Amino acid sequence: MPVVVRDKQGHAIGGLAKDDFQVFDRGKPQVVTGLTVQKRTETENSSNGGAATPAAPGAPPASVVLPNRFIVFLFDDLHLAADNLMQVQKAANELFGEALAPTDLAAVVSFSGANTGLTQDRAKLQEGVAKLHTRGLYQQVESDCPNVNYYQADLIENKHNNSALQAAIESALLCANLDRNKRDVAETMVETASLRALSVGDQDVRVTLSGVADFVRRMGTLPGQRVLILISPGFLTMTQEAMTDKSRIMDIAAQANVTVNALDARGLYTTEIDATQRGADSARALMTGSMSEYHRESTIQKDDVMAELADGTGGTFFHNSNDLVAGFKSLSMAPEYLYLLEFSPKDVKQNGSYHSLDVKVDRDGVRVQARRGYFAEKVRKGKK
Numbered sequence: 475m476p477v478v479v480r481d482k483q484g485h486a487i488g489g490l491a492k493d494d495f496q497v498f499d500r501g502k503p504q505v506v507t508g509l510t511v512q513k514r515t516e517t518e519n520s521s522n523g524g525a526a527t528p529a530a531p532g533a534p535p536a537s538v539v540l541p542n543r544f545i546v547f548l549f550d551d552l553h554l555a556a557d558n559l560m561q562v563q564k565a566a567n568e569l570f571g572e573a574l575a576p577t578d579l580a581a582v583v584s585f586s587g588a589n590t591g592l593t594q595d596r597a598k599l600q601e602g603v604a605k606l607h608t609r610g611l612y613q614q615v616e617s618d619c620p621n622v623n624y625y626q627a628d629l630i631e632n633k634h635n636n637s638a639l640q641a642a643i644e645s646a647l648l649c650a651n652l653d654r655n656k657r658d659v660a661e662t663m664v665e666t667a668s669l670r671a672l673s674v675g676d677q678d679v680r681v682t683l684s685g686v687a688d689f690v691r692r693m694g695t696l697p698g699q700r701v702l703i704l705i706s707p708g709f710l711t712m713t714q715e716a717m718t719d720k721s722r723i724m725d726i727a728a729q730a731n732v733t734v735n736a737l738d739a740r741g742l743y744t745t746e747i748d749a750t751q752r753g754a755d756s757a758r759a760l761m762t763g764s765m766s767e768y769h770r771e772s773t774i775q776k777d778d779v780m781a782e783l784a785d786g787t788g789g790t791f792f793h794n795s796n797d798l799v800a801g802f803k804s805l806s807m808a809p810e811y812l813y814l815l816e817f818s819p820k821d822v823k824q825n826g827s828y829h830s831l832d833v834k835v836d837r838d839g840v841r842v843q844a845r846r847g848y849f850a851e852k853v854r855k856g857k858k
Contacts, residue, residue, distance in 0.1 A: 477842060478789075478812055479842055480840065481840060481841075490813060497817050497833055506815055508814075509814070543701070546581045546689060547599075549588070550682070550739075551588070553709050554706065558739040562739045565802050569799065582602035612677060612681075619649035622645075622667040623671060623768070627671035631668050646660035679711055680716075680719070683723065686783070690732045701789075703736070707738065707776065721849045724783070725848070732787065733788050736784045737801045738792065738793035788812045789805075790804065824850050824852055828848075831845055
């Protein structure tokens with residue numbers, strides 16, 4: 475399990491030993507059986523940005539510097555809005571305007587298939603960023619009647635939240651211009667819309683997390699240090715299937731020695747409904763504030779997946795800042811110190827249940843970034 479320990483200023487702390495760590499599985503202490511420390515190489519710290527020093531006339535050619543760090547910039551074109559994309563394109567171009575270190579190779583990729591390949595050619599990377607477009611294959615259509623989003627559909631269908639159901643029914647009565655005695659018709663409309671939103675949302679999450687897992691897996695074949703930077707406005711991962719997929723990604727990343735960093739493309743954002751989105755559309759919604767509440771909660775929860783993947787792989791989540799250039803630069807660097815803890819959970823039943831993890835460090839005033847949990851997946855029939 476990758477762990478990063480930072481001080482109050484956000485700097486990674488080195489010099490820790492195995493006995494400084496405590497790991498708890500569902501509150502039960504575990505025995506840490508091994509500890510490996512990864513330290514950022516001196517080449518990274520002392521890099522001059524890749525600028526070549528002119529050779530003296532008649533001097534022998536400089537020796538070839540082999541790459542030892544691979545950075546993949548994964549742009550989430552399935553969820554990025556047009557204005558978000560423009561901002562991250564501008565910031566990425568500024569980053570790529572500075573030459574990479576001699577030991578770095580980078581690639582610009584996206585979920586929809588864009589891929590520059592690993593290169594040190596900054597013009598090629600900038601061209602790859604410029605060609606990115608928003609795809610929005612699974613995005614909600616604001617004009618739908620009733621307008622049920624993925625978050626509300628999950629409340630209605632999976633969590634059986636009556637308040638969410640009644641709010642959607644009131645919305646259907648209004649947008650379809652139905653009489654109050656046609657409530658059964660409105661309820662049928664809500665059921666259809668909720669199932670559709672849930673199906674589309676589940677497929678969206680499945681495709682997105684599968685894409686992340688695929689890139690992490692493929693990076694595992696590369697030599698040296700591997701950093702995947704996810705540039706996204708975030709997306710909802712509310713179901714157990716999604717939680718299991720996130721756990722698998724962290725398993726793959728740990729085995730492949732890949733650090734996942736994440737950048738919130740929204741920068742500083744508001745959780746309130748803006749002019750481009752449908753607000754309260756019924757007296758009930760106005761009185762209860764339900765539509766604003768659902769929007770606010772879903773907006774906040776979109777951060778969770780990026781924070782979890784970063785914490786669970788020893789990475790960093792850059793958010794709540796409009797300085798995206800600084801974000802790109804900070805995420806392009808590996809943490810100064812990364813600890814890989816080894817432990818074997820005791821008495822774990824392979825029943826598909828979720829196990830929360832907690833890592834504590836015997837130091838005052840530190841912040842620990844570590845995996846939040848894992849799934850004890852069920853053993854398939856015929857296998858041990």
